[in-house]
Amino acid sequence: VSTIYDVAREAGVGVGTVSRVLSGSPNVAPGTRLRVQAAVERLGFRPTPAARALRRKRTDIIEIVVPLVTRHFYVEALRGIETALANTNFTLVIRTIERESDRDRVFDRVGVRGAADGVLIVSLLPTPELTKRLQADQICAVLIDAEANGLSSVAVDHATAGRRAIQHLLDLGHRQIALIDSPEDLFSAASRAGRLDGFREALAAADIRPPAAYEQVAEFSPEGGAAALAALLEIEEQPTAIFVGSDAQALGVLEAARAHGREVPEDLSVVGYNDIEVARYAGLTTIHTPMREMGRRGAAMLLDLLAEGDATARRERIEPELVIRRTTGPAKQFAEALEA
Amino acid sequence: VSTIYDVAREAGVGVGTVSRVLSGSPNVAPGTRLRVQAAVERLGFRPTPAARALRRKRTDIIEIVVPLVTRHFYVEALRGIETALANTNFTLVIRTIERESDRDRVFDRVGVRGAADGVLIVSLLPTPELTKRLQADQICAVLIDAEANGLSSVAVDHATAGRRAIQHLLDLGHRQIALIDSPEDLFSAASRAGRLDGFREALAAADIRPPAAYEQVAEFSPEGGAAALAALLEIEEQPTAIFVGSDAQALGVLEAARAHGREVPEDLSVVGYNDIEVARYAGLTTIHTPMREMGRRGAAMLLDLLAEGDATARRERIEPELVIRRTTGPAKQFAEALEA
DNA sequence: TTGTAGGCGTTATCAG
DNA sequence: CTGATAACGCCTACAA
Numbered sequence: 001v002s003t004i005y006d007v008a009r010e011a012g013v014g015v016g017t018v019s020r021v022l023s024g025s026p027n028v029a030p031g032t033r034l035r036v037q038a039a040v041e042r043l044g045f046r047p048t049p050a051a052r053a054l055r056r057k058r059t060d061i062i063e064i065v066v067p068l069v070t071r072h073f074y075v076e077a078l079r080g081i082e083t084a085l086a087n088t089n090f091t092l093v094i095r096t097i098e099r100e101s102d103r104d105r106v107f108d109r110v111g112v113r114g115a116a117d118g119v120l121i122v123s124l125l126p127t128p129e130l131t132k133r134l135q136a137d138q139i140c141a142v143l144i145d146a147e148a149n150g151l152s153s154v155a156v157d158h159a160t161a162g163r164r165a166i167q168h169l170l171d172l173g174h175r176q177i178a179l180i181d182s183p184e185d186l187f188s189a190a191s192r193a194g195r196l197d198g199f200r201e202a203l204a205a206a207d208i209r210p211p212a213a214y215e216q217v218a219e220f221s222p223e224g225g226a227a228a229l230a231a232l233l234e235i236e237e238q239p240t241a242i243f244v245g246s247d248a249q250a251l252g253v254l255e256a257a258r259a260h261g262r263e264v265p266e267d268l269s270v271v272g273y274n275d276i277e278v279a280r281y282a283g284l285t286t287i288h289t290p291m292r293e294m295g296r297r298g299a300a301m302l303l304d305l306l307a308e309g310d311a312t313a314r315r316e317r318i319e320p321e322l323v324i325r326r327t328t329g330p331a332k333q334f335a336e337a338l339e340a
Numbered sequence: 341v342s343t344i345y346d347v348a349r350e351a352g353v354g355v356g357t358v359s360r361v362l363s364g365s366p367n368v369a370p371g372t373r374l375r376v377q378a379a380v381e382r383l384g385f386r387p388t389p390a391a392r393a394l395r396r397k398r399t400d401i402i403e404i405v406v407p408l409v410t411r412h413f414y415v416e417a418l419r420g421i422e423t424a425l426a427n428t429n430f431t432l433v434i435r436t437i438e439r440e441s442d443r444d445r446v447f448d449r450v451g452v453r454g455a456a457d458g459v460l461i462v463s464l465l466p467t468p469e470l471t472k473r474l475q476a477d478q479i480c481a482v483l484i485d486a487e488a489n490g491l492s493s494v495a496v497d498h499a500t501a502g503r504r505a506i507q508h509l510l511d512l513g514h515r516q517i518a519l520i521d522s523p524e525d526l527f528s529a530a531s532r533a534g535r536l537d538g539f540r541e542a543l544a545a546a547d548i549r550p551p552a553a554y555e556q557v558a559e560f561s562p563e564g565g566a567a568a569l570a571a572l573l574e575i576e577e578q579p580t581a582i583f584v585g586s587d588a589q590a591l592g593v594l595e596a597a598r599a600h601g602r603e604v605p606e607d608l609s610v611v612g613y614n615d616i617e618v619a620r621y622a623g624l625t626t627i628h629t630p631m632r633e634m635g636r637r638g639a640a641m642l643l644d645l646l647a648e649g650d651a652t653a654r655r656e657r658i659e660p661e662l663v664i665r666r667t668t669g670p671a672k673q674f675a676e677a678l679e680a
Numbered sequence: 681t682t683g684t685a686g687g688c689g690t691t692a693t694c695a696g
Numbered sequence: 697c698t699g700a701t702a703a704c705g706c707c708t709a710c711a712a
Contacts, residue, residue, distance in 0.1 A: 001453050001477055003705055014683040019707055029681060044473070048454035050393035051705035054688050059390065068422060072617065075415050082408060082436050094434050096422050113341050114388035114689085133384070137341060277412065281621035343689055354699035359691055369697060391689035394704045454705085 002043045011039035022047060049091075053114075061091045062302065063116040065106060067123055068096035073276045073291060077122045077144055080295025088303065090117075097124065100185075113137040118302045120144060122295070126151070140305040144298035145191075145291065147315065152305065154298040154316040158191045161287045161320035162198020165243045165271045168285075168322055170206050173334020174241035174269060177203065177210065180228040180253065181245030182220040195245055195273070214239060222252025229256045240331045241269035247276045247286055254282065254327065265329030275323055283326035294318060342383045351379035362387060389431075393454075401431045402642065403456040405446060407463055408436040411588075413616045413631060417462045417484055420635025428643065430457075437464065440525075451479040458642045460484060462635070466491070480645040484638035485531075485631065487655065492645065494638040494656040498531045501627045501660035502538020505583045505611045508625075508662055510546050513674020514581035514609060517543065517550065520568040520593065521585030522560040535585055535613070554579060562592030569596045580671050581609040587616045587626055594622065594667065605669030615663055623666035634658060 004018045011018065013032060020028050021036040028036075039045075053059045064081060066074050078094075085092060093116060095106050107130045111119040118140040125146055126134070134141045135150060143153035169177050179199045181192050196215070203210055213235050218228035225244060229252075232239055244250035250272030254264055262268045272279055272286035279286050297316060304310075330338070344362070348355045353372060360368050361376040368376075379385075393399045404421060406414050418434075425432060433456060435446050447470045451459040458480040465486055466474070474481045475490060483493035509517050519539045521532050536555070543550055553575050558568035565584060569592075572579055584590035590612030594604055602608045612619055612626035619626050637656060644650075670678070 004707095005705085008683095015706080016683055016685095016708080017681085020682090023707080027681065032681080046452045046455070048394070048705055049452075050390045050399065050454060051688090052707080053390035054388070054394055054690090055705080055707045057688075068419060072412050072415070075412065079408060082438070086438070086442075092434050094432050098422070098426070102426075112386045112389075114390060115386075277617065278621065281618065344691095345689085348699095355690085356692080356699055356701095357697085360698090363691080367697060372697080388689050391704090392691075394688090394706090395690045395692080397704075 002045045004045070004047070006043055007036065007039045007045050010043060011036045057114070059091075059115065059117050060089060061093055061116040062118045062120060062299075063093045063095060063110055064120040065095050065097065065110055065122065065124060068098055073274060074123055076291035077295035077298075080292040080297070081120060081144075081299040082295075083292075084296045084299030084303065090303075103127075111137070111139040111141060113139060118142075118306050120295075120298055120302055121146065122298075138311060140302055140311075142298045142302045142305070144294050145289070150313055152301060152314045154294050154301060154318065156191070156289045156294070156320045157317045158194025158320075159198040159201070161273070161289070162195040162243070163202040164198075164320070164322045165273075165287055166199055166202035168324070168328065169241040169243065169269060169271065170202065172241070172269060172328060173331035173337075175208060175331070176214075176237060176239040177208070177241045177243065178214040178216065178232050178239035179243050179245070180216045180218050180225060180232075180249055182224065182249065183217050185220070192245060195243075199243060211235070211237070218249060220246060221248055222255065225249030225252030226256035226259075227252075229253045229260070233260060240267075241271075241328070243271045243273075245273050247272040247274045247279045247284060250284055250286065250327075251278065251282060254284070264327050267332075269328040269331070271322075271328060279323075280325075285325045285328040286323055288321045288323045290318060290321075342385050344385070344387070346383055347376065347379045347385050350383060351376045397454070399431075399455065399457055400429060401433055401456045402458045402460060402639075403433045403435060403450055404460040405435045405437065405450055405462065405464060408438055411616070413614060414463055416631035417635035417638075420632040420637070421460060421484075421639040422635075423632075424636045424639030424643065443467075451477070451481060453477040453479060458482075458646050460635075460638055460642055461486065462638075478651060480642055480651075482638045482642045482645070484634050485629070490653055492641060492654045494634050494641060494658065496531070496629045496634070496660045497657045498534025498660075499538040499541070501613070501629070502535040502583070503542040504538075504660070504662045505613075505627055506539055506542035508664070508668065509581040509583065509609060509611065510542065512581070512609060512668060513671035513677075515548060515671070516554075516577060516579040517548070517581045517583065518554040518556065518572050518579035519583050519585070520556045520558055520565060520572075520589055522564065522589065523557050525560070532585060535583075539583060551575065551577070558589060560586060561588055562595065565589030565592030566596035566599075567592075569593045569600070573600060580607075581611070581668070583611045583613075585613050587612040587614045587619045587624060590624055590626065590667075591618065591622060594624070604667050607672075609668040609671075611662075611668060619663075620665075625665045625668040626663055628661045628663045630658060630661070 004015045007018045008015045018036055021033050097103050097106050111134050121143050123145040143151050147153045147155050184192050216228040218224035257264050257268050272284045275286045275288035344355045344358045347358045358376055361373050437443050437446050451474050461483050463485040483491050487493045487495050524532050556568040558564035593610055597604050597608050612624045615626045615628035
């Protein structure tokens with residue numbers, strides 16, 4: 001439609017002047033500025049982002065990669081990011097990885113110099129190639145809800161979270177405490193390791209050595225949780241409490257428990273992880289991982305990095321919070337002991 | 341960070357040839373193509389989107405405007421859009437309007453020629469200025485879950501939805517049926533009018549003339565719903581069923597009903613609207629407005645428009661579906677009559 | 681304070 | 697089939 005040349009002609013000035021007015025340069029005579037602004041207005045002129053980006057070597061674009069995977073959970077991060085970016089004039093480009101097979105295709109297009117100034121990666125582990133490219137091309141990047149060597153990140157301290165969950169169960173008098181978690185995969189960015197550490201440490205500190213079978217690995221889904229519970233109920237000394245590495249699985253555990261004739265929390269206590277939206281309605285006691293807050297902090301960190309041109313990786317850790325609801329209760333022996 | 345000149349040098353060809361290889365032109369000798377591809381690989385070359393966009397006058401960007409407003413509901417549209425765009429190489433730019441005050445600022449930046457090839461507007465009514473600009477600049481745009489003159493759209497047929505909701509209540513024997521809806525505002529893109537029509541038509545067809553006070557307008561929130569219910573309970577002839585224009589309000593109605601000592605559905609039937617995620621957990625009977633599907637269809641339509649360069653506005657209507665859950669039941673008199 | 685001109689990285693045209 | 701070369705729209709020295 002129109003270019004700065006049109007505006008220049010309309011205002012009777014040179015393109016340089018128009019450009020200066022547009023970028024708010026102080027070196028413009030007040031009267032000239034007014035004339036130019038009027039011309040801009042009259043023509044409805046908008047600078048072409050592509051031309052501007054080409055020339056300035058800055059796109060004003062922040063790219064974000066999210067696993068949209070039908071999980072409302074991740075959208076929270078988006079909200080936080082959006083909040084942090086609202087008052088800047090960065091444009092938000094969003095790339096989603098729905099299936100594991102999308103990953104390489106998406107990662108290959110992400111953080112390409114000249115396509116975006118910065119990248120935010122949510123709940124996903126970048127491949128070594130991506131990491132290398134980001135570093136080589138000096139693209140500012142921040143991981144949210146994930147951590148990786150050499151990259152900045154904002155993430156939950158999963159070990160602390162695990163310890164808290166277990167401590168809560170210990171406080172309720174439980175001694176037979178099991179763990180159900182998913183295998184490390186693309187969509188569970190290294191959180192398992194931390195949780196496992198927390199689980200083991202807390203139990204060790206209480207002088208409890210759970211049998212190996214108490215550490216179940218299950219598919220990330222309600223069905224996975226249900227299957228793991230079934231396995232746990234096969235064990236001679238059955239657990240009275242279970243810490244589950246994701247609410248999705250925990251929900252399956254809850255359902256399966258009922259199917260097996262176990263009352264929750266009377267016969268079995270269950271602690272989930274993440275505090276997804278449904279957790280509230282299911283009354284699930286769980287670890288709240290504050291995605292929105294992490295999104296906000298991650299975006300803020302990226303803006304910082306961008307502003308300072310600082311390349312050294314920063315790492316922020318967020319304290320998770322235990323949300324106690326209705327799926328955890330005192331262990332039976334413990335309750336009886338209290339009565340006596 | 342290399343340019344096609346670097347690649348050209350590396351491959352021992354001219355930049356034109358590199359460009360041709362990159363864009364898959366058939367007019368390249370096989371051997372040359374291979375050499376160029378090897379050079380591209382070696383240098384890790386990626387064409388700069390800005391330069392490409394500038395030259396081609398095409399950004400390969402689709403912009404989407406959503407009210408993110410803490411409502412999971414809208415994200416569903418995003419999912420559908422994402423699905424439709426997954427196999428194209430369009431980049432998705434997302435702009436969110438969180439508060440009413442964001443609107444003008446965001447709309448002003450949206451659909452700027454040279455910034456995006458097409459625009460998707462979700463659950464929002466564009467201002468006349470935006471509409472005019474989009475048309476003047478020949479920007480392809482599709483409204484999702486909204487309709488406006490001169491613009492393409494994919495939306496629910498709200499009148500049909502209203503009729504269905506009411507018919508369901510009539511079938512249950514209800515005769516005192518009230519309506520609670522929100523005022524038309526930025527975030528309820530003209531759906532109210534359709535619902536109201538459906539409400540009135542269905543009742544008229546059943547020879548029922550509800551008192552004027554049966555049509556309540558309330559704030560879009562649980563509190564709004566609760567307040568409207570309170571008002572309804574003041575009326576002499578109290579309704580036995582209520583059709584509520586949004587699940588958010590309906591949830592408030594449910595809660596308030598309990599507070600007022602009304603059992604749902606024994607004393608009062610409630611039908612919501614939208615089928616937001618929580619509706620399922622609340623057991624709310626509601627109209628399912630398929631956001632994901634609309635997102636998908638809207639994006640598909642935009643792709644079509646873009647491909648055909650067709651400017652005439654298309655309009656697609658989607659049939660809503662009534663999801664019967666636990667907040668609707670037979671009217672008392674009706675139940676008794678059946679027994680007798 | 682202002683205008684002019686060169687160049688950002690591509691693509692497309694046009695000779696060869 | 698291939699190589700120069702001229703735009704694309706903007707910003708920014710630099711000169712005036």
